[in-house]
Amino acid sequence: GAGVSQSPRYKVAKRGQDVALRCDPISGHVSLFWYQQALGQGPEFLTYFQNEAQLDKSGLPSDRFFAERPEGSVSTLKIQRTQQEDSAVYLCASSPTGGGGRNSPLHFGNGTRLTVT
Amino acid sequence: GENVEQHPSTLSVQEGDSAVIKCTYSDSASNYFPWYKQELGKRPQLIIDIRSNVGEKKDQRIAVTLNKTAKHFSLHITETQPEDSAVYFCAASSTGAGSYQLTFGKGTKLSVIP
Secondary structure, rough: OOOOOEEEEEEEEEOOOOEEEEEEEEEOOEEEEEEOOOOOOOOOEEEEEOOEEEOOOOOOOOOEEEEEEOOOEEEEEEEEOHHHHHHHEEEEEEEOOOOOHHHOOOOOOEEEEEEEE | OEEEEEEEOOEEOOOOOOOEEEEOOOOOOEEEEEEEEHHHOOEEEEEEEOOOOOOOOEOEEEEEEOOOOOEEEEEOOOOOHHOOOOOEEEEEEOOOOOOOEEEOOOEEEEEEEO
């Protein structure tokens, strides 16, 4: 596939459950981002990886949120003990170069829509 | 950190008219300003971007202008078509030490009326 792939496309979780969201970036892309998009809002930055290194996690809203990219390709965003306010679309994006979002365009996935009931 | 304000939040235009969306940013060191188009239920897609060493950039019916002194940039769409209907997001890069994020505006919902 040529694009960024995210799974699952939809996830319903009961409050208190743990969830794991997967992102397959474009092959060879160095940079990987996670964004949270609430309904009717713009994407809000969560975290950034350059290869396997997590260089910026300043946007993670609490210690319930954890992200990893152990081999520098696939990434997983994990949310522990989900709360209703975690309901949102979680977008993954990748770009071919390092240096974050200022050096090359971001290619987004279709996102995972998380609903916490 | 960077703060991006976007206006208007909604915009309706007649097919064939022009549409203008404006954004302001707070970090004078930001140097990269992309625009994304997001159709309902789909991924944001880059439509045009501009760097701070350029004042204007055009791509067919789309143009972006940048005023670094005033810290604002605008998206211009001419000869609008119904397929231009979508939510448009502006963004600005943060260039502070250890900062890698792209900061987005809240979006403008553009409706092109046939």
